[in-house]
Amino acid sequence: METLQTTPIAQMTVRCQIAAHALLRAPADVIAQWRRQPIEHDGEKMSASFLKHAEDQTVAGVTAVLQACAQQEWRHRSFAEWGVIAAPNLFGRINNDRAINQYRKEGAWGISPHLIPQQSLHALSGSVSQFLKLHGPNFGVSGGPNAGPDAMLIAAAMLADGALPGLWVVLTGHESEWIPQADGSLPPAPACLAAALALTPPDRDETGPHVVFGHAAPADLAILPDFHLALFAEEWQTSTSARAGRWRLSDTLWIDFDSER
Amino acid sequence: MTSAPVWITGIGAATPLGHTVSQIADNLLAGVCGIRRITAFDVADHPAQIAATIDPVPCPADWDETDFAQLPRLDQAALWCTASALQDAGHWSARRQVRVGIVLGSAAEWSWRWENDVGSIYRPHSQLDTVTQQTCKRLGLSGPAVSMSAACASGNYAIAVARRWLQMGWVDVCLAGACDLAITPLTLAGFANLRALSRRNDDPQAASRPFDQDRDGFVMGEGGTVFVLERAEQARRRGARAYAEVAGCGASSDAYHMVIPSPHPEPAIAAMRQALGDARLDPSDVDYVNAHATSTPVGDQAEAKVLETVFGSHIEKMPVSSTKGMTGHLLTAAAAVEALACIIAMDRQTVPPTINLHKPDPECRLRHVPNQAESHRVRIAASNSFGFGGSNTCLVLRAVA
Numbered sequence: 178m179e180t181l182q183t184t185p186i187a188q189m190t191v192r193c194q195i196a197a198h199a200l201l202r203a204p205a206d207v208i209a210q211w212r213r214q215p216i217e218h219d220g221e222k223m224s225a226s227f228l229k230h231a232e233d234q235t236v237a238g239v240t241a242v243l244q245a246c247a248q249q250e251w252r253h254r255s256f257a258e259w260g261v262i263a264a265p266n267l268f269g270r271i272n273n274d275r276a277i278n279q280y281r282k283e284g285a286w287g288i289s290p291h292l293i294p295q296q297s298l299h300a301l302s303g304s305v306s307q308f309l310k311l312h313g314p315n316f317g318v319s320g321g322p323n324a325g326p327d328a329m330l331i332a333a334a335m336l337a338d339g340a341l342p343g344l345w346v347v348l349t350g351h352e353s354e355w356i357p358q359a360d361g362s363l364p365p366a367p368a369c370l371a372a373a374l375a376l377t378p379p380d381r382d383e384t385g386p387h388v389v390f391g392h393a394a395p396a397d398l399a400i401l402p403d404f405h406l407a408l409f410a411e412e413w414q415t416s417t418s419a420r421a422g423r424w425r426l427s428d429t430l431w432i433d434f435d436s437e438r
Numbered sequence: 439m440t441s442a443p444v445w446i447t448g449i450g451a452a453t454p455l456g457h458t459v460s461q462i463a464d465n466l467l468a469g470v471c472g473i474r475r476i477t478a479f480d481v482a483d484h485p486a487q488i489a490a491t492i493d494p495v496p497c498p499a500d501w502d503e504t505d506f507a508q509l510p511r512l513d514q515a516a517l518w519c520t521a522s523a524l525q526d527a528g529h530w531s532a533r534r535q536v537r538v539g540i541v542l543g544s545a546a547e548w549s550w551r552w553e554n555d556v557g558s559i560y561r562p563h564s565q566l567d568t569v570t571q572q573t574c575k576r577l578g579l580s581g582p583a584v585s586m587s588a589a590c591a592s593g594n595y596a597i598a599v600a601r602r603w604l605q606m607g608w609v610d611v612c613l614a615g616a617c618d619l620a621i622t623p624l625t626l627a628g629f630a631n632l633r634a635l636s637r638r639n640d641d642p643q644a645a646s647r648p649f650d651q652d653r654d655g656f657v658m659g660e661g662g663t664v665f666v667l668e669r670a671e672q673a674r675r676r677g678a679r680a681y682a683e684v685a686g687c688g689a690s691s692d693a694y695h696m697v698i699p700s701p702h703p704e705p706a707i708a709a710m711r712q713a714l715g716d717a718r719l720d721p722s723d724v725d726y727v728n729a730h731a732t733s734t735p736v737g738d739q740a741e742a743k744v745l746e747t748v749f750g751s752h753i754e755k756m757p758v759s760s761t762k763g764m765t766g767h768l769l770t771a772a773a774a775v776e777a778l779a780c781i782i783a784m785d786r787q788t789v790p791p792t793i794n795l796h797k798p799d800p801e802c803r804l805r806h807v808p809n810q811a812e813s814h815r816v817r818i819a820a821s822n823s824f825g826f827g828g829s830n831t832c833l834v835l836r837a838v839a
Contacts, residue, residue: 188606189608268548270548270552273553273559274559277553280623280624284484284627285623286483286631287627288624289631290632290633292624293632294632294696294826295696297545297587297589297826298545298548298586299587299825299829300827303691303696303828306691306827307694307695307696311691312691312693312708313690314595314690315691316586316587316588316592316827317545317588318585318586319568319584319585319586320547320548320587321548321567321571321585322563322565323564327584327585330582330584331586331599333606334599335602354563354564356560356563357559392607427583429537429580429608
C-alpha cells in the first residue's frame with residue numbers, strides 16, 4: 178500500500194444568502210418571561226410547557242429564530258424541508274451543576290427526567306425543529322466555547338449540493354462566562370446572546386448579505402468570532418457602508434461576508 | 439461538488455465486545471453479550487443497575503504509555519479509535535503531510551467532564567477545546583475538527599459530513615465516527631427516571647432484547663468507533679483496503695417531541711428513502727438492515743412499521759437484526775458501532791443475530807435473525823439510527839468489488 182499523496186481535486190467554494198437574521202441579547206428576567214410566553218408559528222401554538230424545562234440558551238435561540246421570521250414577515254412560511262444546526266456555548270453547565278449537587282443529596286431519585294433531553298447538545302436544534310415543523314436534518318455542533326466557526330464549517334457542508342432549500346444556523350452563549358461556585362452559590366446570570374441566520378442557496382435576482390465558504394486561508398487570517406456574522410448582518414441592515422470581511426474557520430478554510438446590495 | 443465515491447479504508451473501535459475489529463466481529467457473530475452489572479460506581483439506589491461497559495482502553499502503537507495513562511478516559515477512547523483507524527488505513531506516518539479532517543459525534547462530552555471533574559465545572563472554560571479538537575491536536579492533524587450531536591443518530595451524521603467534505607475537496611482524508619462514555623451516575627439516573635431503561639437488573643445478559651415481546655427498555659452502553667474515509671480514486675491508486683463504500687446517507691426530523699418517537703412514520707421513512715436514493719438503489723437491492731431497535735416497547739414497533747413500508751414485500755426475505763442486545767445502546771456512538779456491524783456482515787458474509795429474541799413481537803413482522811448469526815450474501819447494508827430531538831438517519835454501505 179502506497180503512502181497517500183494529496184490529490185488535486187477542485188476545492189469547492191459554497192456561496193449562500195443570509196435570507197433572514199436576528200441577533201438578540203436577553204438578561205435573565207427577560208429569558209424567564211419568554212419561557213412562560215406561548216410561541217407560535219404558522220398559526221400553530223406550541224404547548225405552554227414547551228420551553229418550561231429548556232436551557233436558557235434554547236429559550237434565547239428559539240426566540241431569535243422567531244424574531245428573524247418576524248422581521249422577514251415569514252409568519253406563515255413553511256420550513257418543512259429546511260434543516261437546522263445549533264451551536265450553543267457550554268450548554269447545560271448550570272443545570273448539570275445543580276444535578277450534580279442534587280445527586281449528592283438525594284441520589285438517583287433526585288435527577289430530573291428532563292436533564293438529558295433538555296440539557297444535551299441536540300436540545301436547541303431539536304426544539305427549533307419541533308416548533309417550526311422542520312423535517313430536514315437537525316443537530317447540535319460543538320457545545321464548547323467558540324463554537325461559531327465549527328457551526329459554519331458544517332453549514333457549508335450541508336448547503337454544498339443545493340439539496341436543502343434553507344438552513345437555520347443558531348448560535349447562542351452568554352455575554353460573559355457563567356461559572357457556578359463550588360459552595361453551591363450561583364453568580365447572577367450574564368445576559369444571554371443568540372443569533373439566528375437563515376441561509377439559503379443564492380438567488381440571482383436578490384441582493385443582500387451573502388456568505389462564501391472556501392479553502393486555502395492565508396496564514397494571517399483572524400478566526401471568526403462567535404457572533405460577528407450576525408452582527409455584520411445587523412449592520413448591513415442599518416447602514417449603507419457595512420463592512421465585509423474574511424475570517425478563518427479552521428487551519429485551511431475561510432468564510433467571507435459579502436454585503437453586496 | 440463532485441459525487442465522487444467515498445470509501446472506508448480504516449477502522450478503530452473501543453466497544454463492549456472488544457477493541458479490535460476482528461475481536462468485535464468474532465464476538466458479534468457468536469452472540470456474545472457485553473452487558474453486566476455496573477461496578478464503576480454505587481448503583482444500589484438506581485432503578486437500572488446494568489450496562490455494557492468497555493475494558494480499559496489500550497494505548498495506540500507508537501504512543502507514549504505514560505502520557506496516555508494520564509489522559510481522561512473519554513480522551514483515551516477518542517485517541518485510540520482515531521489513531522488505530524489511521525494506522526489501519528496506512529495513513530499513520532503521513533498524517534501530518536496531508537489534509538486530515540475529523541468529525542466526531544459526542545453529545546455528552548461536557549456533561550461527562552463536569553460530572554467526572556475533568557476541567558472542573560467551577561473553573562473558566564473559555565480556552566478549553568472539545569475532545570475532537572484535542573484529538574486533532576494530539577495527532578498533529580490539520581483539521582477541520584468538529585464535534586456534533588444528534589443524540590443516538592450522531593455517528594451517521596458525522597459520516598455524512600465527512601463524505602461531503604471529501605467530495606468538496608476540503609480534505610484528503612477524514613476521520614468520522616463517534617465516542618460516548620455516558621455511563622455515569624447522572625446519565626444512568628436521568629435515563630432511568632425517563633423510564634427508558636430496562637430494569638431487568640437480576641439478569642443483565644437477557645435485559646436488552648430488541649423486538650422481543652418481553653422487552654422493557656434499553657440498556658446503556660459505552661465506547662466508540664471511528665472510520666477513515668477517503669475518495670475512492672485516491673484509495674484505489676494507493677492500493678488501500680476498502681471496507682465499504684459510503685453509498686448513501688439520509689436524514690430527517692420528526693418535529694414532534696424531544697423524546698417520544700413520532701406516531702407518524704413518514705419522517706423516518708423519508709430518511710431511509712433519501713439514503714437509498716442517494717445510493718441510487720432500489721429497496722430490493724438491500725441485503726441486510728441493522729435496525730436502530732433499542733429494545734423499548736414503542737420504538738421497536740415504530741421502526742418495524744417504517745421498514746415494512748420502505749421495503750414492501752422484500753421485508754419478508756431480507757434479514758433485519760439489532761445488535762443492541764449484545765452491545766447495549768451506545769447512545770451517541772450507536773450509529774458508528776452499528777455501521778461497523780454492517781461492515782462485519784459484509785466482510786464475513788454473515789448477519790449478526792438479535793439475541794434474546796425468543797418471542798418476537800407480532801407487531802414487528804420482520805425477517806429476524808434470532809439468537810444465532812446467519813450466513814447470508816451481504817453486499818448492500820443499511821443502518822438506521824434515530825435519536826432524541828426527533829432525529830432519523832439512515833446510512834447505506836456498499837461492498838467494494
